[in-house]
């Protein structure tokens with residue numbers, strides 16, 4: 001019981017820290033970080049695709065799935081703060097303005113992304129290639145669903 005209480009207290013403290021750190025991210029850095037995070041997820045997604053189409057390296061797939069889940073579970077919402085609707089300086093953005101007003105939909109897409117990424121980690125850990133393939137398909141759908149609504153084509 002005491003252990004659990006300590007963990008909860010630490011968890012809350014960590015949350016508080018995350019909030020104060022996030023508050024310090026300049027708008028241009030929010031744009032920079034979110035583009036970098038999605039690009040990093042895409043790089044890792046490409047590795048999983050290559051494994052599914054070629055020689056399957058379980059360790060590489062696990063590492064890539066964990067990296068994507070890291071992005072999905074990182075609290076990306078903090079990188080879509082006020083003032084990041086449009087380019088700032090040399091930080092261009094292809095975000096659609098709707099993302100900042102349709103909260104229920106962005107929450108849904110972010111949640112689906114995290115669910116799909118976490119399921120992919122589970123599948124990768126199981127070593128069941130068919131399960132990885134299915135989970136990878138679901139992940140791709142979660143990326144596309146969000147892009148269809150909130151990323152402008154350019």
Ligand code: HEC
Pocket residue numbers: 031034035036038039041042045068092093094095096099106109110113139140142143144146147150151
């Ligand atoms: C919750 C919504 C959402 C999800 C889920 C999502 N994206 Fe995106 N993605 C965006 C938005 C919004 C942008 C535009 C960011 C900007 O330009 O400020 C973007 C941009 C990108 C970019 C371009 C980055 C750049 O440098 O301009 C890539 C690549 C990308 N996403 C890949 C992915 C992949 C791969 C996944 C799934 C593994 C994914 N995204 C999941 C919303 C999402």
